[in-house]
Amino acid sequence: xxxxxxYYLIPSLIMFxxxxxxxITRKNMIAMLISLELMLNAVDVNFVVFNRxxxxxxxxxxxxTLFAIAIAAAETALAIAIIINIFRxxxxxxxxxxxxxxx
Amino acid sequence: MDxxxxxxxxxxxxxxxxxLGLLGGKMSHKLAGTLGTLGMGVTLVLAYTTAFTxxxxxxxxxxxxxxxxxxxxxxxxxxxxxxxxxxIKLGFLLDPISAMMxxxxxxxSFMVHLYSLGYMRDHHGVYxxxxxxxxxxxxxFSFSMLGLVVATNIFQMYIFWELVGxxxxxxxxxxxxxxxxxxxxxxxxxxxxxADLGFLIGILVLSFYTGTFDFTQLTSVPVEGLNDxxxxxxxxxxxxxxxxxxxxxxxxxxxxxLTWALVLIFMGGMGKSAMLPLHIWLPDAMEGPTPVSALIHxxxxxxxxxxxxxxxxxxxxxxxxxxxxxxxxxxxxxFYAAMVACTQVDIKRVLAFSTISQIAFMMVSLGVARPxxxxxxxxxxxxxxxxxxxxxxxxxxxxxxxxxxxIGSNDYTAMHGLRKYMPITHWTFLIGCLAxxxxxxxxGFFSKDEILSACVGYDxxxxxxMSMVAGLTAFYMFRxxxxxxxxxxxxxxxxxxxxxxxxxxxxxxxxxxxxxSCVAGFIPFGKLVSWNGEPYDFMAHFDWxxxxxxxxxxxxxxALATVMYRKENNLPEKFKAAVPALWRWCYHRFYWDELYxxxxxxxxxxxxxxxxxxxxxxxxxxxxxxxxTITNKASELIxxxxxxxxxxYVWIYLIGALLLGTITAIxxx
Amino acid sequence: xESVGSIITYVIVVLAMIVFxxxxxxxxxxxxxxxxxxxxxxxxxxxxxxLDYEFLGAVQxxxxxxxxxxxxxxxxxLTSKPGDNSEKLTSKSRVLGLIASVAMLGVAxxxxxxxxxxxxxRPQMEAPLMSDLGTALMGTGAGQYLLxxxxxxxxxxxxxxxxxxxxRRR
Numbered sequence: 001x002x003x004x005x006x007y008y009l010i011p012s013l014i015m016f017x018x019x020x021x022x023x024i025t026r027k028n029m030i031a032m033l034i035s036l037e038l039m040l041n042a043v044d045v046n047f048v049v050f051n052r053x054x055x056x057x058x059x060x061x062x063x064x065t066l067f068a069i070a071i072a073a074a075e076t077a078l079a080i081a082i083i084i085n086i087f088r089x090x091x092x093x094x095x096x097x098x099x100x101x102x103x
Numbered sequence: 104m105d106x107x108x109x110x111x112x113x114x115x116x117x118x119x120x121x122x123l124g125l126l127g128g129k130m131s132h133k134l135a136g137t138l139g140t141l142g143m144g145v146t147l148v149l150a151y152t153t154a155f156t157x158x159x160x161x162x163x164x165x166x167x168x169x170x171x172x173x174x175x176x177x178x179x180x181x182x183x184x185x186x187x188x189x190x191i192k193l194g195f196l197l198d199p200i201s202a203m204m205x206x207x208x209x210x211x212s213f214m215v216h217l218y219s220l221g222y223m224r225d226h227h228g229v230y231x232x233x234x235x236x237x238x239x240x241x242x243x244f245s246f247s248m249l250g251l252v253v254a255t256n257i258f259q260m261y262i263f264w265e266l267v268g269x270x271x272x273x274x275x276x277x278x279x280x281x282x283x284x285x286x287x288x289x290x291x292x293x294x295x296x297x298a299d300l301g302f303l304i305g306i307l308v309l310s311f312y313t314g315t316f317d318f319t320q321l322t323s324v325p326v327e328g329l330n331d332x333x334x335x336x337x338x339x340x341x342x343x344x345x346x347x348x349x350x351x352x353x354x355x356x357x358x359x360x361l362t363w364a365l366v367l368i369f370m371g372g373m374g375k376s377a378m379l380p381l382h383i384w385l386p387d388a389m390e391g392p393t394p395v396s397a398l399i400h401x402x403x404x405x406x407x408x409x410x411x412x413x414x415x416x417x418x419x420x421x422x423x424x425x426x427x428x429x430x431x432x433x434x435x436x437x438f439y440a441a442m443v444a445c446t447q448v449d450i451k452r453v454l455a456f457s458t459i460s461q462i463a464f465m466m467v468s469l470g471v472a473r474p475x476x477x478x479x480x481x482x483x484x485x486x487x488x489x490x491x492x493x494x495x496x497x498x499x500x501x502x503x504x505x506x507x508x509x510i511g512s513n514d515y516t517a518m519h520g521l522r523k524y525m526p527i528t529h530w531t532f533l534i535g536c537l538a539x540x541x542x543x544x545x546x547g548f549f550s551k552d553e554i555l556s557a558c559v560g561y562d563x564x565x566x567x568x569m570s571m572v573a574g575l576t577a578f579y580m581f582r583x584x585x586x587x588x589x590x591x592x593x594x595x596x597x598x599x600x601x602x603x604x605x606x607x608x609x610x611x612x613x614x615x616x617x618x619x620s621c622v623a624g625f626i627p628f629g630k631l632v633s634w635n636g637e638p639y640d641f642m643a644h645f646d647w648x649x650x651x652x653x654x655x656x657x658x659x660x661x662a663l664a665t666v667m668y669r670k671e672n673n674l675p676e677k678f679k680a681a682v683p684a685l686w687r688w689c690y691h692r693f694y695w696d697e698l699y700x701x702x703x704x705x706x707x708x709x710x711x712x713x714x715x716x717x718x719x720x721x722x723x724x725x726x727x728x729x730x731x732t733i734t735n736k737a738s739e740l741i742x743x744x745x746x747x748x749x750x751x752y753v754w755i756y757l758i759g760a761l762l763l764g765t766i767t768a769i770x771x772x
Numbered sequence: 773x774e775s776v777g778s779i780i781t782y783v784i785v786v787l788a789m790i791v792f793x794x795x796x797x798x799x800x801x802x803x804x805x806x807x808x809x810x811x812x813x814x815x816x817x818x819x820x821x822x823l824d825y826e827f828l829g830a831v832q833x834x835x836x837x838x839x840x841x842x843x844x845x846x847x848x849x850l851t852s853k854p855g856d857n858s859e860k861l862t863s864k865s866r867v868l869g870l871i872a873s874v875a876m877l878g879v880a881x882x883x884x885x886x887x888x889x890x891x892x893x894r895p896q897m898e899a900p901l902m903s904d905l906g907t908a909l910m911g912t913g914a915g916q917y918l919l920x921x922x923x924x925x926x927x928x929x930x931x932x933x934x935x936x937x938x939x940r941r942r
Contacts, residue, residue: 003774003782004891006884008819011786013880015793015812017873020757022797024750025869030848031802034809037840038793041816044832052823056897059908062825063917069835070924074931076840080847081939087851095749757872764879771883 005053009046016042029083029093033076040072104156104164108149109177109195109253112205115146116246120239127235136223136230139238140216143209143245150209150249154202158631164332165197172636174198174323176331179255188314194255196318198335199632200413200486204252207493208403210619212245214612215398218501221608222394222508237277237392244270248403252410256316257306257368260411264302264371267404268295274399275391287387294384298374305367309418312360313343322417335417335635337474344421358424365418365425372408376462379436383695385459389451389513393504396451401458401500402493409465409489416469416482416634430470430561434568437463439693441575445582446689449513450503453583454496457539460576461492467569468554471561472634480560480641482634484553491546491623495538498616502532505609506587509602515586520593524602527610529588531617536584538620540577541657543650549624552650553641559649566649574656581664591671781822789815802852806844813837824899 015038022035044065051061087093119142127135157165157175164175179194216238223237224230231237247266254260269292276288310316319325321343323333347361358366372378377385388400399405412419412429419425437460444456465485472481505528510517522529538545541552551573558566595601604610629639667674679686688694774782789812796808813836820829912918 002893003779004888004893006888006891007782007786008823009884010881011790013877013884014790016880017877018793018797020876021869021873024753024757024872025865026797028802030844030851031797031805034805034844035797037809037836038796038812041813041836045816045819048820048823048825048828052825052897053891053894056895058915059900059905060915062828062900063908063920065828066831067917067920067924069831071927073835073839074928076843077935078931078938080843081935084847084850085938093851098747754872757876761872761875761879764876764883768879768883768886771886 005049008049012042012045012049015039015045027094027096029086029095030080032095033079033083037072037076040068044068104162104175104177104197106178108153109197112146112149112153112209113195113246113249113253115142115149116242116249118142119242120246123235123239123242127239130235132224132230132234135235135238136216136220139242140213140220142242143213143216146245146249147209147213150205153197154206157197157202158199164329167326167334170638171334172199172631172633172638173326174319174333174335174636176255176319176333179317179331191258191316192256193259195253196255197253199636200410201252203486203490203632204410205249207490208245208248208252211398211402211493211497212241212248214497214501214616215394216241218397218504218609218612219392219394221606222504223392233277237274240270240273240277241395241398244274244399244404248407251407254318256318257310257321257415258316260414261299261302261306264375264407264411265299267399267407268292268299268375271295271388271399271404274395275388277391277395281390283387284390287384287390291384291388294381295374298381299371301367302371302374305364305369305371308360308367309364312364313346318414322415337417337420337635343418359422361418362422362424365415365422366428368415369408369412369425369429372411373432374408375411376405376408376466377436377459378408378432378463378466379439380695382436382440382459383699386452386455386692389449389455393451393500393507396455397497397500397504400455401496405458405462406465406489406493409462409469409485412466412469413482413486413634416472419469420474426470426472428470430467430565433463433466433468433470434565434572435463436460437467437569437572438575441572441579442689443692444579445575446686448515450506450515450518450583450587451500451513453579454499454503457499457576457580458496460572461488461496461539464551464554464569464572465489465492467565468557471557471565473561474634476560477557477641478637478639479634480553480639481557483629483632483639483641484550484557486632487628488547488550488554490626490628491538491550491620494616494623495535495545495547495620498531498613498620499535499539501609501613501616502528502535505605505613508605508609515583518587518593519590520588521602522588524593525604527604527613531613532588533584534617534620536580539580540661541573541653542661543654544621544624546620546623548650548654549628552653555653556641556646556649559646570653570656573653574660577657577660578664581661582668585664585668589669778822781818785815785818785822788812789819802848803845806841806848809844810837810841813841823894824897826899827902827905 019035019037019039019042022038023032026032026035047061047065047068051058055061083093086098090097119139123135123139130138156162164173166172175197177195177197179192179196181190182193183191185191219237219241223234244267247263247270251260251263251267254263272288272292275291276284278284279288306316309321313321315321319333322335324336326332326334344361347359354360370381374381385400385405389396391400419429440456440460440463444453444460447453447456465488468481468485468488470481472479472485505525506518506521507513509525509528510521512518534545538547541548555566555569555573558569593602629641633639667678691697792808792811792815796805796812799805799808813832817829817832817837820826820832908916909921910916910918
């Protein structure tokens with residue numbers, strides 16, 4: 001059996017769809033963030049897979065993933081800081097309660 | 104000629120306006136008034152210098168070897184350049200009539216400034232509220248009027264024309280807490296604005312066909328070998344006439360374009376100079392302070408219409424029709440105003456109607472002026488009468504102001520028999536009355552006599568008509584004089600002290616103006632001012648029969664007034680009872696105001712304005728309002744879309760992405 | 773033709789990835805979700821290893837598993853009491869979410885599978901050397917990444933400051 005790119009892309013797609021499902025159904029902000037990380041990872045895997053199968057000698061996809069990881073780390077750290085701040089003021093991490101800044 | 108003095112003549116009043124307007128409130132009343140008067144005094148000296156230089160220096164710029172007066176452009180600066188051909192300039196044109204007007208305006212304005220120092224305070228010496236504002240507005244008016252008379256082009260004239268209108272509005276409404284003053288100022292502004300609409304259209308039509316605004320191009324030709332020097336000439340006028348005749352100028356409602364342009368321009372003059380039927384604002388304008396009436400509504404601004412026609416006189420000469428219209432309007436107005444003046448009770452109203460009548464005299468004089476009739480005597484007579492009238496009418500108004508100041512009422516019924524109490528006012532007022540009645544040797548005799556001589560040459564009907572009006576003038580002026588100073592002993596109300604003459608600031612202008620009225624007639628006016636600049640010897644055209652007739656008429660009219668009004672008697676009542684209808688019509692000014700009220704309120708307001716207002720409110724505003732309402736409703740409707748719930752946004756995004764993906768996938772099959 | 777061993781490894785890794793990611797989004801205990809996420813990240817790292825990107829796999833484990841997941845655990849412990857369950861999902865929202873993700877899966881998966889023929893076997897490749905990686909990361913020429921590297925370092929600095937400012941107790 002030949003393991004072609006599709007054998008990696010389909011699992012990564014499933015992972016992405018799990019992320020989507022989690023993001024739109026969970027109310028807990030940390031759970032949403034976890035879903036977000038899933039989606040991000042799925043995309044990272046895609047980059048790497050395409051790099052490996054289509055342009056094996058080059059490293060663009062890999063570097064893209066590398067930077068994405070760094071940025072994801074930064075983003076997560078900030079997001080968690082915000083969540084903790086919100087929790088401090090509202091004793092709540094439920095996203096549905098956070099619309100007071102709107103109309 | 105040096106440019107400094109002409110610029111200063113305009114700049115000083117403008118500066119005083121800005122200075123007093125901005126800082127007047129910060130300084131004492133006395134300082135503000137003194138500064139305003141001093142500023143005007145300096146302007147007076149400069150204007151006199153300019154005028155005397157123009158008339159008597161004999162420079163080649165101003166006068167030819169043969170003694171013909173020339174037009175000299177002191178400066179003419181481009182102000183707005185719209186296109187190459189449409190350029191609006193501001194400048195300073197020195198010619199006989201503008202030099203004469205400089206003298207008239209600065210003299211009267213200075214007198215009024217001085218007089219107001221005394222007038223604008225009560226018997227206890229307390230200055231009136233807004234005293235500094237009053238002086239600022241006076242300066243603004245002086246600036247605008249000076250700018251008007253020295254205008255080098257018709258557009259500059261229009262600009263300053265509107266400025267004098269605005270300052271007149273401000274000064275009529277000076278007592279803005281009085282409702283009558285407010286409505287009078289509005290009335291003056293609206294009526295003159297309406298007339299200026301015609302003026303503006305006239306300017307546009309004229310300049311559209313001639314391609315220029317400049318007076319020097321419209322009425323004059325350049326003098327060979329000299330810069331900025333022009334000579335009034337019929338030749339140019341014929342050139343202009345050729346433009347109208349050769350260009351396919353259309354005919355509109357039976358009049359050629361030129362006729363219409365000139366008549367429309369004259370309409371602006373009718374509004375400013377209170378000619379029938381646009382005269383209704385002037386009597387009401389007497390709501391302003393009396394010095395203002397003397398300055399604006401007797402001596403200077405109201406003669407702007409006459410000045411305008413005189414300025415464009417070579418153009419008017421090409422159109423017999425326009426001149427005839429001017430003559431007829433002037434003659435009717437003169438008679439009408441004189442009739443009304445015979446019945447009014449308010450002394451300022453009498454003087455106002457007298458002003459209308461006298462300006463109409465000037466208009467008639469211009470209307471009958473032709474180069475072939477006594478070599479254009481009418482033009483010269485009109486300007487002469489403008490000059491003398493400014494002096495004696497300002498004198499009469501300032502005298503009336505002194506009386507009002509002393510008595511505290513505008514009605515002669517509260518006066519009577521004042522001659523013993525106010526001798527200075529009495530004698531100066533008498534001089535003014537003699538001058539306006541045309542008694543030799545006072546100034547009015549000479550100017551009015553020349554107007555009548557010009558009428559003789561034109562048409563005997565005009566002569567007879569104007570002589571009758573001159574008689575009426577003498578009658579109503581002496582009626583006023585006797586009713587104020589004679590009739591019966593003055594009754595001093597309980598608790599009041601006797602009326603007395605005014606402080607020197609008020610007396611001095613009266614005495615100066617009276618002196619001018621005594622001697623102004625002997626100024627060799629024809630040597631200085633004539634329609635084409637050629638010196639004019641009116642003694643050559645002096646006709647003793649005309650002079651004798653007018654003198655007789657005046658004396659008879661004065662005698663009649665003496666009989667009727669010198670001592671208290673019932674002759675006036677009998678007269679009133681003899682012609683009740685005539686008296687009633689005159690007393691109600693022939694119901695012109697009521698006619699206007701009827702037309703504006705009943706016909707225009709109900710017939711036109713109300714439907715327009717309805718249309719505006721319901722259709723135009725309604726459309727706009729419904730736009731707003733629909734937008735409002737729609738935004739209320741879609742506001743929940745911005746829920747702030749991030750998962751909702753993700754849903755929307757996801758649906759969009761899925762749709763796009765599906766479409767792409769289908770297309771790729 | 774792949775070796776049987778690599779196929780078995782592949783199946784295990786992929787299954788782990790799918791199962792743990794599904795579990796991460798369906799469990800009601802938030803701490804467990806973080807743990808499942810950790811396993812999913814490990815699976816992703818394993819995939820990187822299988823594709824000969826050892827450095828990337830190491831970074832994945834170090835940054836994600838070592839850094840981010842630890843952050844998650846901390847924040848979870850700070851914001852929820854032990855034994856807290858997140859609220860039960862309403863069936864309506866669960867069904868809607870399921871439909872959405874399945875539709876997504878369907879559209880994207882169909883797009884992928886319809887292109888199956890284009891996918892070929894894995895070409896041969898030398899695992900990139902550390903020295904090559906270092907040069908690429910620090911060079912300024914074509915295909916080299918000093919600028920993004922610096923940008924990311926600035927971003928991280930900003931992130932540190934921002935995190936301190938936001939989370940600081942006022």
